[in-house]
Amino acid sequence: MKRKGETMSVNERRFPFRELALSWVWALLIFLFSASVALAFNSLRSNGLPLFRRAPFDLYTDCPELSGELPVISVAKLPVGASKVVYMDARMALPHIMERIPGALFMPMYPIDLPDFSPLKTLPKGTWIVVYGSDKLSSNKRLVTALMGQTVRGVYLLEGGLGAWKAAGRPTVKTRIPMAKVADIHPGEVLFVDARDEDAALREQISGALNVPFDTTLPPEAKTLEKLKLSALQIIVYDGGESKNGSPSLALGVAADLMARGCAKVAVMEGGVIAWKAAGKTLVPGKGGDQ
Amino acid sequence: MKPESFICRFWNHWSHPVVGLHFRLVVGIVFVLAAIPKIVDPSSFAWSIALYQMLHYRHVHLLAVILPWVELVAGVFLILGFRTRGSAVVVCGMLVMFIVAIAFAIINKIEMSGCGCFSQEGAKALEAHRSEMGTSLLFRDLAMLVMTGYVWLFDTGRLGLDGVIKRLRK
Numbered sequence: 001m002k003r004k005g006e007t008m009s010v011n012e013r014r015f016p017f018r019e020l021a022l023s024w025v026w027a028l029l030i031f032l033f034s035a036s037v038a039l040a041f042n043s044l045r046s047n048g049l050p051l052f053r054r055a056p057f058d059l060y061t062d063c064p065e066l067s068g069e070l071p072v073i074s075v076a077k078l079p080v081g082a083s084k085v086v087y088m089d090a091r092m093a094l095p096h097i098m099e100r101i102p103g104a105l106f107m108p109m110y111p112i113d114l115p116d117f118s119p120l121k122t123l124p125k126g127t128w129i130v131v132y133g134s135d136k137l138s139s140n141k142r143l144v145t146a147l148m149g150q151t152v153r154g155v156y157l158l159e160g161g162l163g164a165w166k167a168a169g170r171p172t173v174k175t176r177i178p179m180a181k182v183a184d185i186h187p188g189e190v191l192f193v194d195a196r197d198e199d200a201a202l203r204e205q206i207s208g209a210l211n212v213p214f215d216t217t218l219p220p221e222a223k224t225l226e227k228l229k230l231s232a233l234q235i236i237v238y239d240g241g242e243s244k245n246g247s248p249s250l251a252l253g254v255a256a257d258l259m260a261r262g263c264a265k266v267a268v269m270e271g272g273v274i275a276w277k278a279a280g281k282t283l284v285p286g287k288g289g290d291q
Numbered sequence: 292m293k294p295e296s297f298i299c300r301f302w303n304h305w306s307h308p309v310v311g312l313h314f315r316l317v318v319g320i321v322f323v324l325a326a327i328p329k330i331v332d333p334s335s336f337a338w339s340i341a342l343y344q345m346l347h348y349r350h351v352h353l354l355a356v357i358l359p360w361v362e363l364v365a366g367v368f369l370i371l372g373f374r375t376r377g378s379a380v381v382v383c384g385m386l387v388m389f390i391v392a393i394a395f396a397i398i399n400k401i402e403m404s405g406c407g408c409f410s411q412e413g414a415k416a417l418e419a420h421r422s423e424m425g426t427s428l429l430f431r432d433l434a435m436l437v438m439t440g441y442v443w444l445f446d447t448g449r450l451g452l453d454g455v456i457k458r459l460r461k
Contacts, residue, residue, distance in 0.1 A: 015302060016447070019376060023443060026377025027384070030368065031361055038360035042333070049333050049352045077344060 070144050073130060073156035075168040084126055087158075090133030090143035092216060093257035097175045101132070101165060106260040109139035110218055114146055132158040132165070177255050178267040180236055182279045185269065191233040194286075195254035196240055196273075204283040206238065206276065211286065212258075214239070214250035220257060228258060234265040241272025302445065308454075311446025314438035315369045318382060321435065322366030329359035343392050344399070361385065369442070372451010379443035386436040393428050 042048040078085060087104040089096045096106055107115040123129075129147065133140030140157055147155045158165065166172060192209035194201045201211040210227070212220050219225075228235060235258060239250035251268045258266045269275070273283065329336040337355035341348060361381060368378035448454055 015299065019447070020443070023374075023376030023380050026374045027380035030364060030374065030377050030381050034361040034364040035357045037364070038357045041330075041360070042356045047334075049337060049356055051353050051356065052349050053337070053352045073344075 070141055070148075070157050071155065072159045073128075074159045075164050075170060078130065080170070082128075084124060085128045085130060086123055088129060088131045088143060088147075090131055090139040092139075092253075093260040094253050095134075096260050097177065097256040099162065099172050099174050101162065102171055102173050104132075107131075107143055108219070108260075109133065109143045109146070110216070115143070115219075117147070117150055117152075120147075120150075120152060127154060129155045130158050131155065132161045134161075175259065177252055177259065179270050180267040181270050182275045182281070185236055189233065190236045191228070191231050193228070193235055193237045193254060193258070194239075195237050195250040200240065202286040204273075205286045206273075207282075207284045209238075209286075212237075212254050214253040216253075220254075220261075225258075225261060225263075228263050229261070231263075234267060235263060236267055236269050238269040238276065239272045241274030241276075307445035308447060308449040311375075311442045312372070312450045314442050315372060315375065315446065315451070318435050318439050318442070319366045319369035322362045322382060322385075323370070326359045326363035326366060329355070330363065333359070343396055345392060345395055358385070369439075372446075372448045372453050375446055375448035375451060375453050376443050379439050379446070382439045383436060383443060386432050386439060390429060390432045390436065393432065397429075 039051075042051075087101045088107045089100050089104045090107055090109045092108050093106070096104075096108070105119055109115065120129075129152065131140050131144050131147070133143060140161065144155050144157050160167070162172070187207070192206045194205050194209040194211045195214045196211075197213045198211060201209070201213075205211070210224055212224055212228075235255075237251045237255040237258070239254075249268070249272070251272060255266050255268045271278070277283070333352075333355045336359065337351050340346060340351045340355055346354060362385065365378045365381040365385070368374055369382060449457075
């Protein structure tokens with residue numbers, strides 16, 4: 001070190017341009033040396049990582065109650081056709097059936113009940129779960145919170161929901177709910193499902209009909225649902241036939257729910273009970289309970 | 292006194308290697324301490340990298356294997372004062388990368404359990420420190436970037452192995 005009064009050497013009277021330039025060369029050499037050591041060490045150690053990962057990460061995130069925010073992912077970050085990404089639709093059955101992301105699991109977030117999380121057990125480890133749903137009802141956020149509450153890892157909220165998905169040019173699937181005219185229905189060959197509330201069904205219903213009231217707060221009863229799934233007959237869903245301010249009919253809601261839950265051959269009876277009566281067909285008092 | 296002469300005197304002032312030594316020790320020790328848990332458990336570090344969602348998952352492992360060793364070697368070189376300026380460039384590059392990654396995570400509101408800079412225990416300690424000092428990860432990295440930049444510009448490595456080698460050659 002030079003103290004005050006000492007003379008400076010020739011080297012110290014100039015800018016260290018050469019040293020600064022050379023430092024970049026040395027930086028490159030240090031990096032190459034470190035990378036070589038790292039690769040050699042990794043190949044020799046017993047728990048060395050494969051250099052190129054084949055599966056996406058099952059990312060861990062904090063519990064939402066603790067972090068205050070939910071993990072979001074944009075459409076752009078989701079690779080097209082990725083096998084280890086599963087989409088979950090948190091909306092109710094009707095919007096799910098009308099338009100959804102291909103292969104999306106139906107996971108409706110009812111206000112007072114959690115969906116069935118058993119399909120998650122079949123997912124391969126490391127799968128990313130991407131949730132979309134209704135921003136208005138916050139069903140998407142509630143489902144992400146519920147999944148994380150079940151200690152499921154790798155859960156994301158799809159930024160912008162289905163709208164952003166479509167805006168990015170990604171494909172969707174639309175399913176039309178089949179309609180059946182009263183004249184085409186042969187009572188012995190179909191299984192009727194009454195979508196009206198229990199009181200209406202007790203007053204009068206089509207003979208042999210199962211009552212599955214349209215409900216946006218609870219899923220259908222598991223026992224009834226199982227019976228419908230096992231049925232080989234065509235399922236005809238009907239309601240009162242009255243249209244309320246152009247809102248979707250009860251029958252459409254229940255039919256969509258049954259279709260989303262895997263029931264085959266579901267159709268809605270056009271005109272409901274009104275059309276049934278107009279065709280001169282009879283109704284019987286409902287039995288109530290498990291029929 | 293000519294301005295050039297003044298700048299040269301400032302640039303080559305005897306106090307720079309002393310200040311630089313302190314900066315080198317701080318940054319070098321931080322880098323070595325950060326590198327060791329990552330080398331011991333590279334898969335956990337790979338998770339941390341993946342959390343940033345900046346890299347395609349295929350390349351995460353490669354970075355998780357190489358980066359800790361670059362940190363370790365550059366950190367040790369900084370502490371020893373061996374190829375000081377070269378090590379400073381490497382550390383500066385890594386710090387810029389970390390700053391960009393943290394900024395990316397903040398801007399994109401990516402939920403993370405930690406920055407992945409240290410082991411889990413280290414992250415907790417850092418979090419406690421951060422809440423006490425009221426600084427953020429970004430400021431910490433920026434401060435280290437300034438220190439390392441100073442080392443690159445002004446530290447000749449005189450108080451380190453570079454100085455010893457230079458004296459031996461003479």
